[in-house]
């Protein structure tokens with residue numbers, strides 16, 4: 001492939017030698033050469049054991065420099081992948097900064113020594129922190145483009161506001177900004193690739209997708225990942241795209257292809273897809289040896305296509321530089337690279353004392369009094385137009401969640417709500433004759449009608465799409481409050497939640513954050529909910545640093561905690577028990593539009609001197625029943641603690657109670673083994689051993705999923721009788 005291979009839907013890619021200035025050609029070579037020499041120097045340092053990992057961008061330089069020079073750092077937005085060294089050099093990341101990351105220095109501006117080399121991040125250049133996960137970044141790019149478009153259509157939403165997360169999110173946007181993202185050809189097998197081009201296509205977003213096709217994914221050749229061996233052929237029918245397939249070793253062809261792609265995106269016509277054929281002369285990484293799986297002939301053929309050699313030859317052939325000038329240019333680059341590497345070797349190391357910094361926001365603490373300022377309003381104080389629900393009547397948890405969403409959307413124009421079926425009707429013209437859906441549980445009902453289809457809309461049926469886009473929205477300063485339809489189906493989003501959403505702030509050493517809210521209906525006791533509509537599993541998420549996990553048991557708490565979730569600056573998993581949505585238990589009056597409850601503050605539902613019972617969610621009303629019976633039938637006084645938030649949780653309240661009662665039960669709806677209560681029980685045993693008069697007990701579900709037949713469901717999930725028995729047994733211990 002010697003020149004641009006093809007170009008469809010838009011500007012033609014001009015033929016090679018169409019006339020870049022000599023200056024431009026020299027600059028391209030200098031950037032490509034710099035990237036290669038940084039790789040070479042890192043390889044040396046790795047062999048000397050002065051750095052700990054190396055992965056090179058060798059063979060991709062022409063494509064990446066072409067991409068970078070077609071865009072504007074600090075104006076456009078970039079979601080690169082680990083091979084994009086030349087892209088980042090050309091955007092303005094210096095070799096010195098790259099080596100600081102390679103040695104793991106605290107001065108590494110991308111991550112402060114937390115990420116491997118080539119895990120890019122720069123606020124000034126708009127390079128958003130990337131992970132090692134292949135492909136996740138594409139959905140961030142999509143969300144980022146949506147956010148840019150939203151701000152450009154609603155500039156008022158960008159205004160800074162005090163008192164919530166908006167105080168800490170400077171918003172910049174440009175009407176014609178473009179978002180770039182890249183991945184390898186092997187990574188196009190990931191579902192998130194297809195989920196990203198789906199939304200970009202549907203919404204005509206200005207995203208440039210770049211597939212850097214070096215023919216291999218570690219040892220797996222392209223035809224194994226891509227049926228037919230060419231990704232361009234597979235994506236060709238996505239609407240609204242500009243497509244280009246180029247020789248990724250020809251710097252000029254690449255630059256021209258990207259210029260056309262970027263122009264198409266800037267003009268608002270839709271996304272672009274640039275597929276570049278490049279090569280990988282240095283194996284996958286220093287941990288890989290391609291001689292183990294590639295024939296000699298194939299490797300040698302690649303050697304002849306080295307983009308660096310080709311560019312150098314061209315400079316010579318066209319008389320742009322002579323040999324001496326090339327040598328001078330190369331020596332200058334080598335000097336800069338060597339000095340940068342030397343400097344990094346003496347750079348300061350990160351402090352162990354700062355390991356936990358930026359796991360959560362350093363600016364806004366959701367456990368603080370900032371979120372405890374408001375008492376519920378008395379009904380007479382609620383203005384009629386403030387209350388979307390009647391102020392004088394008690395309301396269900398479902399109602400007060402909806403009310404909170406509505407109040408917060410009125411308060412904060414940066415909130416968008418999306419997910420599966422959350423809109424009233426995607427075909428909005430139907431709304432004049434239909435009532436609207438508003439979610440399978442109806443909690444978002446009426447919101448699209450009030451706030452419009454740009455703020456409340458349906459997503460594709462793809463959970464990673466929902467959360468991945470939320471990351472992109474949130475890094476731009478928007479507040480996505482998204483819904484996963486059932487907890488049972490959160491798993492396709494798990495990768496985004498664990499490796500991206502929750503890690504963005506820590507891995508970028510505080511440079512970026514993605515404080516989105518994910519609302520998730522959870523739990524059983526449904527009579528017929530069965531395996532796939534009854535799951536719990538909260539401990540899997542409380543095991544993720546960086547994520548707040550909230551689990552209210554009643555209407556008032558749900559309202560106040562959801563407000564804190566939305567106004568705080570951390571990502572929050574907000575678990576809503578389906579069985580509690582419309583229960584009589586825990587109904588409450590509308591508490592007003594500013595009622596908030598801080599995280600990490602448990603509620604003592606019932607005081608008692610004999611036994612501490614710690615629980616949350618739908619077990620709270622069951623535990624209350626058991627506690628009342630223990631009092632009536634056995635004279636046992638149970639102190640019932642509703643944790644309300646699971647990460648963080650209120651250790652002080654637990655400890656004070658156990659010191660008083662000397663007996664503790666931890667109860668939870670999830671399976672007994674490895675469940676949330678295991679951690680609480682272990683900590684009580686660890687820190688309060690001297691205060692205990694009996695072992696800590698757990699009451700939870702059987703170690704199985706929930707079955708359909710109600711008889712089985714009742715036996716599997718913890719019931720008031722199980723709790724009562726545990727209380728009586730423990731009192732007699």
Ligand SMILES: Cc1ncc(C[n+]2csc(CCOP(=O)(O)OP(=O)(O)O)c2C)c(N)n1
Pocket residue numbers: 083132133134183184185186187188212214216217218284
């Ligand atoms: C989700 C995920 N799965 C597996 C890996 C391990 N891994 C790292 S790179 C890689 C191959 C990627 O190949 P390709 O997309 O072609 O990019 P290239 O490295 O060739 O540029 C794999 C499997 C990963 N980082 N992320």
Ligand SMILES: [Mg+2]
Pocket residue numbers: 184185186212213214215216217218
């Ligand atoms: Mg590859």
